[in-house]
Amino acid sequence: MINNYKTKNGYIKRNAPLMLKVSQPFVGKGFASHWNQVSRETFPIGRLTNNTLLLALPSIDFARLLPHLQMVSFNSGEDIYQPDGTSEFLYFPETAVFSQLNILADGRTVETAMIGYEGIAGLSTILSFQPKTFWTQTLIAGIALRINAKNFKPEFGRGGFLQAVLLDYINLYVAHISQRAICNIHHRIEERFCSWLLMLDDRNRKSRLILTQEQIAYFLGVHRPTLTLIAQDLRNNGIIDYIRGRIFILNRQKLEQSACECYSLTKKNLAYLSYNQTD
Ligand SMILES: [Zn+2]
Numbered sequence: 001m002i003n004n005y006k007t008k009n010g011y012i013k014r015n016a017p018l019m020l021k022v023s024q025p026f027v028g029k030g031f032a033s034h035w036n037q038v039s040r041e042t043f044p045i046g047r048l049t050n051n052t053l054l055l056a057l058p059s060i061d062f063a064r065l066l067p068h069l070q071m072v073s074f075n076s077g078e079d080i081y082q083p084d085g086t087s088e089f090l091y092f093p094e095t096a097v098f099s100q101l102n103i104l105a106d107g108r109t110v111e112t113a114m115i116g117y118e119g120i121a122g123l124s125t126i127l128s129f130q131p132k133t134f135w136t137q138t139l140i141a142g143i144a145l146r147i148n149a150k151n152f153k154p155e156f157g158r159g160g161f162l163q164a165v166l167l168d169y170i171n172l173y174v175a176h177i178s179q180r181a182i183c184n185i186h187h188r189i190e191e192r193f194c195s196w197l198l199m200l201d202d203r204n205r206k207s208r209l210i211l212t213q214e215q216i217a218y219f220l221g222v223h224r225p226t227l228t229l230i231a232q233d234l235r236n237n238g239i240i241d242y243i244r245g246r247i248f249i250l251n252r253q254k255l256e257q258s259a260c261e262c263y264s265l266t267k268k269n270l271a272y273l274s275y276n277q278t279d
Pocket residue numbers: 182183184187191192195260261262263
């Protein structure tokens with residue numbers, strides 16, 4: 001956990017108030033133009049974003065990114081990055097949840113990571129190589145803030161909090177992918193499904209999950225009939241309910257008890273990113 005960071009102007013305290021001072025209204029085509037509140041002398045960054053990584057930034061770092069951030073919305077199933085494709089944008093999810101899929105030559109896919117408001121998608125766009133086996137799709141429709149890599153790369157290169165926060169995230173992201181790989185091999189699909197639902201629920205901003213069983217089977221890399229039997233069993237035990245592409249978690253405690261260890265391990269790791277955002 002980062003507490004303080006040394007800059008050429010001295011130490012920035014990690015839990016300093018997240019207030020952004022502006023001398024004049026932000027205007028322009030970027031994300032900032034959506035917000036009238038910016039004409040105030042100061043305003044809390046928390047009113048502009050829910051993304052954990054952006055909220056972790058000191059005001060001065062966030063202010064440099066702000067003119068370049070654009071709000072974009074995605075429908076469920078929409079591609080963020082395609083295999084063999086290239087992209088010039090990075091995305092900070094706000095309400096959208098993305099699925100990082102890996103694809104085999106025969107077209108089979110399986111989700112290897114989930115990215116919600118706690119993270120960022122597309123860090124490879126600022127590196128020298130974008131893996132050709134990655135396929136990022138929208139799992140839950142919603143909003144994200146995007147920034148062009150050409151604007152983001154110099155900020156990342158400055159070092160400081162932005163770089164430190166993202167390196168923290170990359171470390172946890174690798175741990176998340178590793179855990180999912182072990183999970184996909186060693187844990188029963190019944191447990192995997194429960195862990196997956198919990199991870200998704202943590203990143204979902206609504207009271208229900210809008211997903212069909214077909215979509216879930218696709219992301220988990222299992223056959224639809226198998227998933228239907230598991231979902232029926234959970235419904236019979238009063239743990240979840242579902243109707244017309246909507247899933248409701250009725251008993252979260254029992255769902256956690258039915259999940260494999262991967263959910264709690266991943267959640268503990270992510271708690272590391274829960275920077276103090278309000279002091
Ligand atoms: Zn597992």
